[in-house]
Amino acid sequence: MGWWGRRRLDRRLEAAEHLYRQVRWVDAERELRAVLEAAGDGAHPQAGSARVLLAQVLRVRGRLEEAEREARAAVAARPVAGGSGGRDARDVLALVLGDAGRHREAADLLAATAAARARAASPGHGLVLKGRSDRLQHLAYLGLHEEVVAQAEAVRTAAAAGTDDLHRILLPLAATNGLAFSLCLHGHHEQAEQTLLPVLEEAHRRGLGRFLVVLHLGAARALTGQGRAREALAAVDRAQEAFDRSPGTGALTHDLSAILLARSAALLAAGRPADAEHEARRCLGQCGSRLGPAHHRALEAATVLATALADLDRDDEAADLLHTAHDAWRTHFGHDHHGTVRARQVLAGLTDRPL
Numbered sequence: 261m262g263w264w265g266r267r268r269l270d271r272r273l274e275a276a277e278h279l280y281r282q283v284r285w286v287d288a289e290r291e292l293r294a295v296l297e298a299a300g301d302g303a304h305p306q307a308g309s310a311r312v313l314l315a316q317v318l319r320v321r322g323r324l325e326e327a328e329r330e331a332r333a334a335v336a337a338r339p340v341a342g343g344s345g346g347r348d349a350r351d352v353l354a355l356v357l358g359d360a361g362r363h364r365e366a367a368d369l370l371a372a373t374a375a376a377r378a379r380a381a382s383p384g385h386g387l388v389l390k391g392r393s394d395r396l397q398h399l400a401y402l403g404l405h406e407e408v409v410a411q412a413e414a415v416r417t418a419a420a421a422g423t424d425d426l427h428r429i430l431l432p433l434a435a436t437n438g439l440a441f442s443l444c445l446h447g448h449h450e451q452a453e454q455t456l457l458p459v460l461e462e463a464h465r466r467g468l469g470r471f472l473v474v475l476h477l478g479a480a481r482a483l484t485g486q487g488r489a490r491e492a493l494a495a496v497d498r499a500q501e502a503f504d505r506s507p508g509t510g511a512l513t514h515d516l517s518a519i520l521l522a523r524s525a526a527l528l529a530a531g532r533p534a535d536a537e538h539e540a541r542r543c544l545g546q547c548g549s550r551l552g553p554a555h556h557r558a559l560e561a562a563t564v565l566a567t568a569l570a571d572l573d574r575d576d577e578a579a580d581l582l583h584t585a586h587d588a589w590r591t592h593f594g595h596d597h598h599g600t601v602r603a604r605q606v607l608a609g610l611t612d613r614p615l
Contacts, residue, residue: 269306322550327356367398386427396438401556422525449485458507472502479521489530496523517546533571540565556594582607
């Protein structure tokens with residue numbers, strides 16, 4: 261391919277990037293597939309870039325199997341991990357695996373990528389620490405609380421010593437949020453709230469936009485766990501407001517499903533099971549179109565829905581759903597995982613059928 265051909269591919273890639281930022285997923289996919297077709301054997305650098313962006317487009321559209329194929333093809337084209345900037349296929353692949361509910365694979369990939377980047381750059385590089393921070397939520401999903409505690413502290417300490425202002429500010433906040441999330445999953449709700457308060461204040465002071473969505477949802481989870489349902493619902497409302505104000509979030513249904521889950525749980529705690537049922541079903545609808553059935557959030561929503569049905573005296577529906585949810589929790593996360601235990605506890609109040 262000559263200079264002019266490469267220039268045409270560059271321009272189509274630029275167009276695809278522009279369309280992606282405009283949330284025009286269908287148009288972006290069309291441009292990216294045109295780049296891949298023109299690149300032919302895939303040896304051109306533009307082909308790798310196109311595959312990575314295409315994987316992102318497919319991911320946000322909920323086409324996770326296709327997204328994984330494109331991301332893995334991009335990784336295969338550049339088998340040596342590393343690099344300190346730009347869009348990386350391994351980062352996208354980790355996102356896809358996480359969305360599919362394959363949290364162990366995502367956590368292992370993020371660890372391997374961070375290690376490779378540390379060798380290529382330095383252990384304290386911002387992207388190395390970001391990968392380690394991103395890994396925390398997967399570890400929390402997997403129930404590995406002690407590892408979350410250790411890794412969160414290590415990330416915060418390393419980030420504080422860094423020279424990159426953005427990472428020095430954001431990474432300690434993100435790591436603290438991951439720690440608070442894990443605390444909630446293990447029932448330490450008051451400690452989680454106290455952990456989140458200074459982080460929320462800092463995020464508000466700096467106007468961190470979408471990050472506030474995540475933090476307010478963490479606060480809602482902590483408050484719900486303490487039975488402070490009215491405050492939890494107010495925190496969900498603040499998360500929704502931050503979501504609505506942030507540019508481009510309208511297409512990010514991953515965030516929306518998290519809001520719906522937090523609202524359904526708070527409504528359940530407020531003694532409003534019919535409303536909780538409605539929101540939990542909405543959450544499951546969002547999860548079904550964008551996340552895999554083994555994703556932690558999807559199984560949480562199923563557990564909340566079943567609990568709401570039980571509170572509405574629809575015991576047969578609740579028991580059937582809980583058996584399905586319990587089996588999924590146990591299959592994907594293990595017999596003693598916090599999600600499996602919770603589903604089993606709720607089911608114990610409805611049936612004596614052995615598990």
